[in-house]
Amino acid sequence: MKNTYLSLLPYAVMTTLSVSAVGASAAPAEIKLWRHETSNIAEIQVSKDAIDRFNKSQDKWRVVAEMIPEGSYTETVTAAALANELPCILDMDQPVVPNFAWSGYLRPLEGLVSKEALDSLIDSAKGTYKGQVYSVGQFDVALALFTRKSILDKYGIRQATMEQPWSKEELLDALAKLKASGEYPYPLSMRTGWTGEWYSYGYTPMLQSFGGDQIDRANYLAAEGVLNGKSGLAWGEFFQDLFEKGYVDRNPSDDKAFIQGRSALDYVGSWEMGNHSQRWGEDLVVMPVPDFGHGPVVGGGSWQWGVTKSCANPEGAAKFVEFILQPSEIAEMSEVTGMIPSTPAAARMTNHYREGGDWRFFYDYSAAYAKLRPATPAYPIISSTFETMARNIKDGANVQDALDEAVDTIERNIADNKGYGFN
Amino acid sequence: MNADTSALKCTALPTPSERAAEPYRPPRRRYVFLLSTPALLGLFMFLILPFLMAVTMSFTDQRLLSPNETEWVGMRNYDRLLSVNWLVQEPVTDNGEVQRDADGEPTYPRLRTLLRQDPAYEGYKELTSWQLGDKRLVVLAKDPLFIQSFLNTLQFVLLVVPLQCGMALGLALLINRQLKGIYLFRTIFFSPVVTSIVVVSIVWSFLYHRDLGLFNHYLQAMTFGLIGPIDWLGDPQWAMPSIVLMSAWQAAGVQMLIFLAGLQGISADLYEAAELDGAGTWSKFWHVTLPGLKNTTVFVIISTTIQAFGLFTQVDVMTRGGPQGSTSTVMYHAVTKGFREQDIGYGSAISVIFFLVILVIALLQKRYFDKREG
Numbered sequence: 001m002k003n004t005y006l007s008l009l010p011y012a013v014m015t016t017l018s019v020s021a022v023g024a025s026a027a028p029a030e031i032k033l034w035r036h037e038t039s040n041i042a043e044i045q046v047s048k049d050a051i052d053r054f055n056k057s058q059d060k061w062r063v064v065a066e067m068i069p070e071g072s073y074t075e076t077v078t079a080a081a082l083a084n085e086l087p088c089i090l091d092m093d094q095p096v097v098p099n100f101a102w103s104g105y106l107r108p109l110e111g112l113v114s115k116e117a118l119d120s121l122i123d124s125a126k127g128t129y130k131g132q133v134y135s136v137g138q139f140d141v142a143l144a145l146f147t148r149k150s151i152l153d154k155y156g157i158r159q160a161t162m163e164q165p166w167s168k169e170e171l172l173d174a175l176a177k178l179k180a181s182g183e184y185p186y187p188l189s190m191r192t193g194w195t196g197e198w199y200s201y202g203y204t205p206m207l208q209s210f211g212g213d214q215i216d217r218a219n220y221l222a223a224e225g226v227l228n229g230k231s232g233l234a235w236g237e238f239f240q241d242l243f244e245k246g247y248v249d250r251n252p253s254d255d256k257a258f259i260q261g262r263s264a265l266d267y268v269g270s271w272e273m274g275n276h277s278q279r280w281g282e283d284l285v286v287m288p289v290p291d292f293g294h295g296p297v298v299g300g301g302s303w304q305w306g307v308t309k310s311c312a313n314p315e316g317a318a319k320f321v322e323f324i325l326q327p328s329e330i331a332e333m334s335e336v337t338g339m340i341p342s343t344p345a346a347a348r349m350t351n352h353y354r355e356g357g358d359w360r361f362f363y364d365y366s367a368a369y370a371k372l373r374p375a376t377p378a379y380p381i382i383s384s385t386f387e388t389m390a391r392n393i394k395d396g397a398n399v400q401d402a403l404d405e406a407v408d409t410i411e412r413n414i415a416d417n418k419g420y421g422f423n
Numbered sequence: 424m425n426a427d428t429s430a431l432k433c434t435a436l437p438t439p440s441e442r443a444a445e446p447y448r449p450p451r452r453r454y455v456f457l458l459s460t461p462a463l464l465g466l467f468m469f470l471i472l473p474f475l476m477a478v479t480m481s482f483t484d485q486r487l488l489s490p491n492e493t494e495w496v497g498m499r500n501y502d503r504l505l506s507v508n509w510l511v512q513e514p515v516t517d518n519g520e521v522q523r524d525a526d527g528e529p530t531y532p533r534l535r536t537l538l539r540q541d542p543a544y545e546g547y548k549e550l551t552s553w554q555l556g557d558k559r560l561v562v563l564a565k566d567p568l569f570i571q572s573f574l575n576t577l578q579f580v581l582l583v584v585p586l587q588c589g590m591a592l593g594l595a596l597l598i599n600r601q602l603k604g605i606y607l608f609r610t611i612f613f614s615p616v617v618t619s620i621v622v623v624s625i626v627w628s629f630l631y632h633r634d635l636g637l638f639n640h641y642l643q644a645m646t647f648g649l650i651g652p653i654d655w656l657g658d659p660q661w662a663m664p665s666i667v668l669m670s671a672w673q674a675a676g677v678q679m680l681i682f683l684a685g686l687q688g689i690s691a692d693l694y695e696a697a698e699l700d701g702a703g704t705w706s707k708f709w710h711v712t713l714p715g716l717k718n719t720t721v722f723v724i725i726s727t728t729i730q731a732f733g734l735f736t737q738v739d740v741m742t743r744g745g746p747q748g749s750t751s752t753v754m755y756h757a758v759t760k761g762f763r764e765q766d767i768g769y770g771s772a773i774s775v776i777f778f779l780v781i782l783v784i785a786l787l788q789k790r791y792f793d794k795r796e797g
Contacts, residue, residue, distance in 0.1 A: 075762075078487060078488060081488060082487070082488070099488065100488070102489075102490060103488040103489060103490055104490045105488075185634055195743055249634075250633075250654070250657045251628075251632065251633065251654070251656050251657045252632075253628050253629045253631075253632040253635065253636070254629070380763070380764065380765055381764045381765070384759065384763045384764050385764075387743075388744070388759075391743060391744075391745045391746075392745065392746075392747050392748070395657065395659070395745050395746030395747050396746070396747065397747050401535075401549075404535050405548065408548070412546070413764065413766070416484060416766075417486070417489065417491065418491055
């Protein structure tokens with residue numbers, strides 16, 4: 001018995017060697033990819049098709065995709081990072097990118113992805129930390145104020161334009177009129193029932209338009225005076241008033257108020273455009289968000305792609321990223337999902353976003369008003385703290401106290417983390 | 424855990440007098456070990472080990488994701504969690520005259536400014552305050568939300584345990600009959616338990632809605648518009664009771680089944696004898712049913728209490744701890760701090776403290792019931 005095994009050994013070794021030699025030359029190297037699975041099946045299909053096209057376009061690498069449910073996506077990625085099981089390529093919500101980069105899980109993309117590809121992107125399609133690009137996106141979204149032509153006409157309300165957006169007073173006047181009509185129990189819907197990132201994404205731009213911010217972007221260490229200063233207070237009081245005066249529903253049980261005609265105005269992202277235009281057709285009016293003193297502001301940065309540090313084939317991963325940043329790929333994604341394409345070249349190729357396209361205004365809002373969320377690893381705590389704070393203000397807490405409390409929480413967390421790499 | 428198993432023992436094991444009937448054989452040690460190994464291994468891997476890790480991490484600044492080395496921070500997390508302090512504030516005076524606001528209440532200098540100036544008060548925030556004449560006594564805590572969450576959790580337990588156990592007993596009595604179609608009722612009463620708590624929470628959010636909700640419609644119709652509309656989940660006074668009501672409704676089915684089993688274990692002879700002695704329905708319930716359910720009741724109360732302390736999902740779905748922290752619970756606070764804000768060390772400290780509190784309460788409950796038994 002023993003002899004037979006021994007005599008077989010050389011053959012076994014040779015077979016293994018030859019198989020691996022063949023593998024290196026012919027079979028493409030596998031590159032794992034994770035993507036969050038949204039309820040939009042078409043969007044997922046575009047990504048799957050893009051992966052197929054990439055795999056067919058060359059024979060050096062083969063991207064293998066795994067879809068992970070959106071609800072638990074961030075948790076899954078965090079757990080995988082802790083267990084050192086991250087895939088080569090993954091998509092992330094742009095504001096968490098600095099946290100991942102700081103933790104050392106991502107590779108900087110400069111030098112990996114071609115300069116032309118990076119330069120072609122609009123700013124809000126890049127996730128950066130300390131000046132380095134760590135993620136790139138195929139699309140962006142923008143906030144807007146949706147309403148209906150018939151409502152504006154009926155109540156004699158001026159339609160806001162990019163040349164002349166509504167001021168705070170104009171917004172409040174319109175709300176007062178609509179509320180007084182009795183037709184709309186809560187004239188403005190702001191998706192207050194949504195949880196998680198929406199609070200930071202949706203309401204920080206208002207705060208910024210008032211002149212405040214979540215953190216001092218000069219150093220990313222302090223929030224004192226920025227979040228809880230005069231402009232912060234003005235925002236907080238305005239925000240609280242919306243609920244106190246009954247303009248906005250404090251605890252909406254669903255997010256269908258505008259679609260069902262229960263509210264006259266809808267403050268939400270461009271991703272609702274498809275639903276809204278389907279429901280209201282020609283009657284639908286999209287207006288820029290109001291200017292509260294420092295110009296209209298919308299959030300920037302959506303889901304983006306990054307390459308992990310543990311990736312064994314970074315060149316292959318980079319080739320894939322370059323592949324999906326081609327104008328044709330970005331245009332395809334935009335055509336199917338309605339999201340804002342992230343390069344001007346791709347925008348020209350789409351029906352909605354080309355010059356004169358019917359949704360072009362979103363592209364313009366994004367270009368003119370977009371402000372990225374703070375590019376700091378502290379963002380998860382900033383977002384969580386901001387949500388708690390905004391909820392407390394909505395529910396009637398003392399505004400200054402709520403703002404101060406948030407500042408203290410954020411600053412202590414940053415100090416505990418030795419500045420998150422900023423000093 | 425501890426209380427759980429001991430309560431089970433009361434119901435499952437034979438009493439010493441029963442056991443004495445058989446000749447006593449000492450258990451063989453190796454079989455005891457052999458047979459309990461899988462269970463003990465599981466217990467160690469999934470309960471004891473994680474708990475020991477939590478204790479260790481609670482003394483460090485462990486983060487969920489961080490390139491910084493984890494460092495020992497001693498009692499820092501516990502200090503931040505539990506520190507309480509106080510101070511007396513003098514009102515603002517102008518030439519000896521107390522400054523008053525529009526309501527005639529004295530005004531005080533801004534607390535945060537005071538706290539920031541004095542290093543002894545570093546990290547403290549206002550928990551609550553009382554008026555003492557023109558002065559003001561301010562109670563401070565380093566994490567007021569934790570203390571508020573703890574009190575909220577206690578409030579929830581004190582409200583939900585009697586309600587849920589009472590409902591369960593009532594339902595069990597109702598369905599403990601031989602009627603046509605009784606199985607249908609048993610299924611109906613049990614169905615909320617097998618429905619996902621997330622779904623139940625979302626549906627009840629609709630019912631609780633201030634303007635469109637069913638509850639306010641009924642309330643206003645029944646009182647001819649005198650009461651309401653109540654902002655069930657939006658009013659700090661009402662939010663917790665609303666969650667209590669929903670939770671009791673959702674979970675009572677489990678306890679109902681246990682009570683039902685207990686009821687069916689009471690011998691019919693006892694009822695017959697009581698009837699012969701001339702006992703009415705009420706005294707049969709009081710003198711036969713309740714004593715017969717004693718062990719069951721102890722088990723139900725202790726297990727419901729432990730379960731109630733873990734309140735999280737309903738809060739996460741319905742109120743996110745709001746309005747103004749009035750429904751934040753210890754579990755919710757631990758998840759927010761430890762996971763959403765990535766401060767695992769602090770989250771662990773919360774869990775450890777919470778474990779100790781539940782342990783003490785369960786032990787006290789057990790002792791109380793044991794004493795009544797003896």
